[in-house]
Amino acid sequence: MLSQLSIGIFVRSEEIVASAIELLRGERYALTHIKSAGEFLGFLKHNYHLDCLVLEVDGDLRSLLGKLQERSLFLPAVIFSPQPGEDERAVAPYSDGFEAGTSTPNTSQDESCAFFYHPAEVQLAIARSSEIVAGIDQAIAQFLKLSTPVPVNYQSAKSDATAQLTAQSLLSRQQRRLAEKLRERLGYLGVYYKRNSQIFLKNLSPPEKQKFLEQLKSSYRDIVLNYFSQDTAVNNQIDEFVNLAFFADVPVTQIVEIHMELMDEFAKQLQIEGRSEEILLDYRLTLIDAIAHMCEMYRRSIPKEASQVIR
Structure with a gap:
């Protein structure tokens, strides 16, 4: 069987959970439904092969993602929000491919205020939960092109070049691991590593x-x-x-x-x-x-x- 994409779902909305499980079940995805912040952090601490996160905007999201940023742990992410930014663009209806050049990021990497986790995340309105498959495809495609992981509190991290280099190194490892999995499944040709x-x-x-x-x-x-x-x-x-x-x-x-x-x-x-x-x-x-x-x-x-x- 072709290599499955491992998806971690941590949302509080039962509507989104039900929709995600219904749309993602099958041989293409391996789903993990996480029900608490503690379970979420514990799961990521011991699981280095997760391919994409599905999250929901709530009061604890920034704090939770901040802990991932502190560990320089960056993953493709689809984030559901009641009202995404006015700049939100429609997710392209990808089929089963992640070919280079097919994705259009919602934000540039300089627009730090427009994202919660990193510039390659995909934000969707909760009302568009039926588009989760396309959202995951776009999140992975954008993540593979991400050149610099900019944390939410990037102003403080920016002063420490060693921390930036460590984050860049870990990001590239995750991109390479994911690209290798996609190459096995889809013949994806790899990642172009951009440096700062x-x-x-x-x-x-x-x-x-x-x-x-x-x-x-x-x-x-x-x-x-x-x-x-x-x-x-x-x-x-x-x-x-x-x-x-x-x-x-x-x-x-x-x-x-x-x-x-x-x-x-x-x-x-x-x-x-x-x-x-x-x-x-x-x-x-x-x-x-x-x-x-x-x-x-x-x-x-x-x-x-x-x-x-x-x-």
Whole structure:
């Protein structure tokens, strides 16, 4: 059976719940009906493969979404509201596809006041609950094109470049996971990763640059320590490291420098313990692996149109 899209429904309106379950039941979707805020946060904490959220505007929505933003957890979202903004545009009646270029975002990424969660969300009037299938299709299509996750309280987060880069890294992982699922199901061709030059390493202030490089070095240290273990989580660690480096436009020479600094630290420790340093030569594989992952990330970042021109 083709890969199902996992939908989390957390709304208080029985009308919307009934309509959603009726319209989404079948082999295409796997539904989870969540009934409380505590259950909602607990579910997302332990479920990293959710493909889309269906939410409803109420007094607790901003607080709830704020907690997701604090965790840099961004997902496609359809948000039902009694009266969406006057700018609301009709949802295009997609069939079973998410082809690039078919969606029209309700808001631009600069119109921060127009969204609750992130600029790629889809807002629908409760009276239009029958359009939920098209809404999910549009939410996923827009999410895959989202270049920067702008939180509701983005003014405070904007001052911390490391937090932005972490959020960008986690967003790209979620986009890639979802794109891979759609490729399996629909032959979707992937994601074009756009980067924000304002948070490139070379453009950070000295304190921000130091903080980010410390985080990057700590991430690489974890990779080195686990690289030859049986822990399969090391692949995710490499992905996280490469995503951080990619969105900060970190040059390869900087990654080599981080590697050499760690090897020098380990060599000194081995000398103190009276052990041979030859084992450190094996960790050249770690550096090669990280650089190979980064090359793949850059390959993915080239839009389909540009890659065809290059060929």
